[in-house]
Amino acid sequence: MRRFLPGLVVLTLAAVYGWQVMDIAILPADAREAMSARTLPLVLTAAMTVIGVLLLVTAHAQATASSPVRRGDGRKAVGLLGVCALSATLLDPLGVPVTTALTLAAGMWLLGERRILPLLAIPAFVSVVLVVLLLLLAIDLPAGSLWSKHV
Amino acid sequence: MVHGDEDLASLHFLVPGGAGGGWDTTARATGSALIAAGLVDSVSFENRSGAGGGRGFSTMLDPRARTLSMVMVSSTPILVRSQRSEYRQNWRQLTPVASMIGDYGAIMVRADAPLQSLAQLVDALRADPRAIKFAGGSNRGDTDHLILAAVFQAVGLEPAQARYVPYGAGGQAMLALLSGETGALASTVGESIHQVRAGNVRVLAILAPERLPELPRVPTFTESGYPVEFLNWRGFFAVPDLEAVQRDRLIDVLTRLRSTEAWQAMLRRYSWVPVFHAGDDFARYLDSQETQIRALMHALGFLG
Amino acid sequence: MFDGFLAGVDTAFTSFNMLMVITGCFAGTFIGMLPGLGPATAVALMIPMTWGLDPAAAIILMAGVYYGAVFGGSTSSILINAPGCSSTVATAFDGYPMAQRGAAGKALAVAAWSSFSGGMFGAVGLLVAAPLLAKLAMTFQSPDYALLMLLGLTAVASLSGHGQVLKGYAMALFGMMLATVGTDGITGLPRLTFGQPDLVDGLNFVLIAMATYALAEVVLGVLEDRLPGDGGATARFRDLALNRADVRAVAPVIARQSLLGFLVGVLPGAGATIASFLAYSTEKNLAGATARPPFGEGNVRGVAAPESANNAATTGAFVPLLTLGIPGSGTTAILLGAMIAHGLQPGPRLYADHPEVFWSVIVSMFVGNLMLLVINLPMIPWLAKVLRLPSHVLMPLVVVFCLLGVYLVSFNPGDVLVLVVIAAIAVFLRRLDFPMAPLLLGFILGGYLEDNLQRAFILYDGGLGFLWQRPASAVMAIATLVCLVLPLFRRSGITATD
Incomplete structure (x- = not known):
């Protein structure tokens, strides 16, 4: 077949x-x-x-x-795609910095990182670096709708 | 009804296209002139490209995303888009504020082309409407095609017979003209002005109410006996159902901007022609242009 | 002309303009490395900063940003398989496998030297032959472009592995199908969008490349339990020195593909992305099956070819811009707008009215390309350290890079969802041994093919007259047939002797 x-x-x-x-x-x-x-x-x-x-x-x-088929963890792969899809839906309400940090943390957890410190520190660091870079380039990031005042 | 009583301390420009494009340039030029003239304390810009301008439009319609101080930059294609039921977005859903600048349609040939005048072009087309191919920088059924259709209608020919060759952007359409791929070009004056100044291109006639100061020797279609105009305006819309007070504030700020040196400098920098319609006057203008565009799209077979 | 050139040298070598070249190159490389920010965004970001400058300084700065961004885009292609911009997609085909093998430093160094040489070659071409080449650009018309795209599509066979040719053609067709999604130029209406407003503008090439390569690679790594990056591939300074065998392998490639890239770049209807793909596939064809390691598995020539071609093409794009005032791409259109706003009129008049601007921009390119090399080579060991991150940190970072790379182009979360869907399809197809490179080729060429073919038919009143009335079209039509038919004979020849 x-x-x-x-x-x-x-x-x-x-x-x-x-x-x-x-x-x-x-x-x-x-x-x-x-x-x-x-x-x-x-x-x-x-x-x-x-x-x-x-x-x-x-x-x-x-x-x-065709090459021999290697077996791996299908649930993890589906989970990773799920994390991506979820972060797409979070971008509008939460904004870029928070979503980036959450996605990174979720991905690391999924791939086996269980220590609390790296799970918090690395995403926070990456997210701060990103914000600083985009500010330097004067790119306006749309703020997440949760944190901004609207009509 | 959307209420607001904050004064115009800040203005948020929504650009439904990418950085560096025509809408973007208009919004940023207006914004920085407003700041330079001291009419507004702060301005911000947001690029929402996607869906051919539709994403910016839906942001304006979304009660959770829009704000009172938000204006969306737009231009004539919004009317073309409004005619197509597929998009379900009509300019009447928004509050028209004002048009700031405009660019008139024009028919051009190469400087060394055998066609020297509008009269020769009309004669050639009347002999065989399919003899001359016209390049244009927009999709079929969009602005440059409509300019050509308006010309055909004005000289008494069937618009559907026009041979319009679409190019992805104005620059490529210009190259098609310069390289001899097509015999003529249907576009706007502003899109082509630097090639006209360089002497590569001759404008046969413009679709404007009167001659332009920049091109004093180029006749209008109307004065040549073919009454037709086509304007690609660029202007601003505010969120739906805006209270009259807030709308008048926006109109007032843009009206005062016109006479400032900062704005005049922008007009010179980009060779823009000011075309100002505000408020109800703008809405009436849009109404009449919509009638013209509908008729042309029907004649071309783009409305079922 | 010589007086103008000397004035240009004078203008270019003022200390302020030198500073502008260096600033531009530095900013461009840096922006090019960031996800989603390609040359077009980089140039657009610079425009407000140029208002206080005189025209020559402004254009020198923006030109530096432009080719700097093309230069910088290759870094992420090589290190994490996620292209920074569309013209560096082909660089990932062999650059990423090299990085995986532990030769990231060498891959980056080859890319840097190739980009430098391509840029230098382009600058020489621009210097000596710009007005002549402008005439060449003018003779190439829509039917010729249509046939150039068809000819390009025959590269599918060379982009597919052994025994994959049929699957390769299937993927090229799939890529062309993806290219038909969105507003078409024929009716101006959206088609094949499944009713999704996010698809009305069509799919973006960088999105497709991110989905089929970077994101799909990570997901496949998890699925097959072979996470890349575990090798701890790193680069030391000595990796940057290419050995004599490398130089001998790469030098002729750079010479050939710089020329090809430059010529394709001069054509306003083609551009750096097409140039890089054509360079990669012709080089692969020339190398044949005997190349060690094979193309696609980390051959240095597979990095040198697209990198020299894309930088030469970027410089080539200045030919129609400066001499005709015609932009061939989105980025050059933004540059044109900026030049006009600075009171310059690109075209023949620029040459006559502002010779110092015209020549100083060209002269500054020599300095700029040298600067790029000087800036980039010492950075390589630091950049390559990214690969030493443990895979459970590096892989999520790659994922975030892809998501941001798509989001920062349009600020549209819908595009991110499209990315995930296409990545899922790509994982499935790659499990069935379908090659992805032909999909990318079909995607780029498909859109151009339809637009140009449509114009050709209108221009020739619905007939195929262009095939015999235009020599360029005829030559390419014959070449296409030869490329399609020849492999059939060759294969049957092999089976006959077997």
Whole structure:
């Protein structure tokens, strides 16, 4: 099964993309031109489909070339992506300095740091350095909406 | 209704595009002139690029993000955008404050082009509307394309027949003209002024109500018998439902800015043409320009 | 002309202008190293600081910041696989594997010497041939650009590893698909955005590179339990001295790719990023399968090629800017705006009206590139110390670098979410042995291809007339076919003898 996976993934990409392409608007203004907003996307979908089929057909030859799969900690990897997604949602309410420190601390904890001092000191240090640098460059950071006065 | 009784000690400029762009330059020039003239104590700037200006717009609409002292810089494309239902953002949701500067549409050719005058261009287009290709620095259906469409309409041709070649930016459209890739260029005077001064480009006519001091020998379309104008203004909008008192304060500060030496210096530095409409006058102006833009977009087939 | 040049030398070598070159280079390198702050931001940040200066000093300062930022961007590419700006993405292909092998110091030194040589080569080109090259830039038109992009896409095969060519093409197509997301130039409407306003402006190249390389690398490291950085790779001063074999390997690469990069940079519709990719893939093709270590696994030539090309291209971009007044990129557009605001009119008149400005900017580039080398070489051992951090600190730092690198471009948290989603997809694809470099290539070239092809069709009334009416287009069309067909024959030749 695994040897057919690359081909199937490529065909899935082609199908999802091609399905979205059908939603691209064609305006009356496009009728007069050789290329519409759909032209290139349709060509890409077709080419991707051809490659997917070729990958399936040659699956037995491709399989020999692929490297052995190493096993690791899947939960940690998903956790790390989760931390990133979470920090994206925290950027608006908390602002850059706090979010940076929290993300860094969470990442370090996830990768095995359990000592309190480094977990506090390193993120705080990095966050302060960042703020100083951006202030020096006169880049206005939007303050987190939690700490600023609004209408 | 948004209330406010703090006076105009500070002004926060929201720029819906990146640093260094046209909106950014306008906001920062206005802000620093306000400080230099002593009309406002402090100004701050915030760049919110994204979604083709839509992110800045949604910040203005978001009750949690907006403040009374916030103004968003904008320009004619906000009207183009408002016509497209896909965006669900209309300038009428905001409070128009004032336009500060403006840039008139123009049709240009290379200095050594065989077309010497507007009359020759019109004759050539009437003989074959598809004979001349026009470069422009905006997407199809956006400002430079609309300038070309307005010209076609004014000389009695079908706007949809115009051959408009879109380039990613004004500079690339200018290169297309200079290199002979296209025969003509539809753009604005300000975008092209340094090439005009350098003598590389000839402006055939401008879409302005009267001749510009910078180009005294270039005729307007109107005086040549084709009444048409197209202005790309740049100006400011405040948050929705702003109380009249606060709006009048903003208008008052910008009105007083106009006669200061600081602002005049900015106009000279960037070769800007002042075009001032404020408050209800600005809103009426936007209304009439919106009617013009809608009609042109319909004629081009960009509104279903 | 010679009088103007001498006036330029005079202007450039005043002590104040020398100070401006040094300040510009220093600030540029530094800003270029920071996440998310590329050359465009660096130059824009400098504009308010130049108001009190005379025009020549201002332009010298901003030019220094510009090529300084391109210079500095390579550091993070090499050390943590996270490019500082789009033109240094290709530097990571071999620079990062070198760093992982413990040769971070050498990789940074090769990058510094290549950037220096590329910049110097570009400055010489600018000095002797600017007006001539401007004519070259004028002859290249939309159909030619379209075919140049097609030709560039044939590099996919060389960017894919052994047995990966089909997967490489799949990824190039995927990259082009990602490039079609956002507002298209044909209708001016958003397409393929899944209704997300954050996608209306399209995806950003640095975001894609951060997602597929840096962030995906960290997540893969955790997933496969092989955290990079544990090697304690470090650099001592002696690593900076390249040995004779290195010099012999790198020198011809720098010479070739500086020339290529400079010519691509002169074209207003291409730029430093395309130049670096073309340089990398041509060099990989020239080296063939016998290169040791293979390209992609830490070959010094794979660092030298993109680094000399991108700096030469950055200098090349000054040709259309100074001689025609035409900006070829976002950064040069900002520079143009600043020059006009300082009362200068770039174009033929600049040459005539302000020869001292024109020549002093060029002359200052020689000093600037020398300065960059002097500033950067001693910093390398200190920079490389980053890799001695334990991986449970370094890896979260890389993650934060990526998040900030994306956020500080647009201040849009939505972009950060897009980064995470693309990184997750990239991890999945990399587990299935799909190569990522073709994806980046497809992404850069895809957008240019569509825009230029659309223009070509309008200009030639919907036909393919440009293929035989334009010699440049015809040559590139034939070259594209050769590049596509030749490998097929070569492969069948091998199987026949096997």
